[in-house]
Amino acid sequence: MKIEIYLYIFFTLMSVYMFNGVNFGPIMKKNRVIEAKLLVLSLSFALSYLLTNFVIDFLE
Numbered sequence: 001m002k003i004e005i006y007l008y009i010f011f012t013l014m015s016v017y018m019f020n021g022v023n024f025g026p027i028m029k030k031n032r033v034i035e036a037k038l039l040v041l042s043l044s045f046a047l048s049y050l051l052t053n054f055v056i057d058f059l060e
Contacts, residue, residue, distance in 0.1 A: 007055055011048035019043055 019040045
């Protein structure tokens with residue numbers, strides 16, 4: 001259980017860093033900075049959940 005928490009944190013930080021390199025400007029409306037940041041955060045949480053479950057299943 002302890003390794004799972006560390007994996008969630010690691011993959012969340014990694015995916016936030018990765019999504020900051022993506023230009024969401026063309027798909028977002030003008031002057032919607034908060035919504036773009038929430039989109040990045042939501043995608044990061046979803047990706048970290050999937051990656052953590054994949055690694056845990058792979059190790060077992």
